[in-house]
Amino acid sequence: MARFIDPRVDWAFKRIFGSEDTKECLITFLNGLFEDELVIKDVTFAKTEKLGLRPDDRGVVFDVYCVTNEGKHIIVEMQKKEQEYFADRALYYTARAIVQQGVRGIWDYHLAPVYTVCFMDFVLDSPILKKFRTDLVLTDLQTHQRVSDRMRIVYLQLPLFDKHTEAECMDIFDCWIYIMKNMNMFEQMPFSEKYPVFRKLAEIGDLRKLSREELELYDEDIKNMRDIYATRKFDEKRGMEKGMAKEKIATAYRLLSMGLSEAQVSTATELPLEEIQKIRK
Numbered sequence: 001m002a003r004f005i006d007p008r009v010d011w012a013f014k015r016i017f018g019s020e021d022t023k024e025c026l027i028t029f030l031n032g033l034f035e036d037e038l039v040i041k042d043v044t045f046a047k048t049e050k051l052g053l054r055p056d057d058r059g060v061v062f063d064v065y066c067v068t069n070e071g072k073h074i075i076v077e078m079q080k081k082e083q084e085y086f087a088d089r090a091l092y093y094t095a096r097a098i099v100q101q102g103v104r105g106i107w108d109y110h111l112a113p114v115y116t117v118c119f120m121d122f123v124l125d126s127p128i129l130k131k132f133r134t135d136l137v138l139t140d141l142q143t144h145q146r147v148s149d150r151m152r153i154v155y156l157q158l159p160l161f162d163k164h165t166e167a168e169c170m171d172i173f174d175c176w177i178y179i180m181k182n183m184n185m186f187e188q189m190p191f192s193e194k195y196p197v198f199r200k201l202a203e204i205g206d207l208r209k210l211s212r213e214e215l216e217l218y219d220e221d222i223k224n225m226r227d228i229y230a231t232r233k234f235d236e237k238r239g240m241e242k243g244m245a246k247e248k249i250a251t252a253y254r255l256l257s258m259g260l261s262e263a264q265v266s267t268a269t270e271l272p273l274e275e276i277q278k279i280r281k
Helices: 010-017 020-033 086-099 172-185 197-204 212-257 262-269 273-280
Strands: 043-045 064-068 073-079 114-120 133-139 146-157
Touching (some): 010 020, 020 043, 020 064, 073 086, 212 262
């Protein structure tokens, strides 16, 4: 029986990556994600709610927002529910974190880099973003050279991660993604001998060690996640049924135009005879 929380659930995700006493998890994940590019030694958590510039402006709430020891701002998001414009949402969140750096009075527009990391438990409907990891940066269209390091968005589409066994995971980043996809099904935390951080993860993610209040919060998020899944499956089923019904009606029109009797069309399409008679009229 599984003994760990599901990190794709909002409460669990923030428990793992968004608190001071578990920031070792966030640091090791980010260092694995940006290997050979960043070496993060420490992070300071910032307010996750960013208000608008004016009282009537729309605010945003991040899952995790931190600043590294080198002054880089990093947003980490988990999105369970599929959204048509999620790629735009990530861009909007990044832009808000950039705009929030503005100061009143004299200012030379110097900005700290903002990195947004998006976990997605679905696949974007995009001809370009059809792989597990996509890194978005500002580049010149012709030379493809990077023109600024002030904005970076990383999309991680969990369903497209193609390593299905522990043996396939080659580095700590692979291990993190493998765990993110499967942690709620583990009886024992993998990779704990090789990477000590996963011993910490096993401790904070153990369902048996949650307080009653924590368990209630987690269960509420699990219920919400299941409702999302059930609604999605129902919509898919209803869409398929409507599509099949339309196809049957179109077939009935074609067969009637070919001279088949109403009874023959009813048998061929499995539509009631009364409906075939209405279609003929």
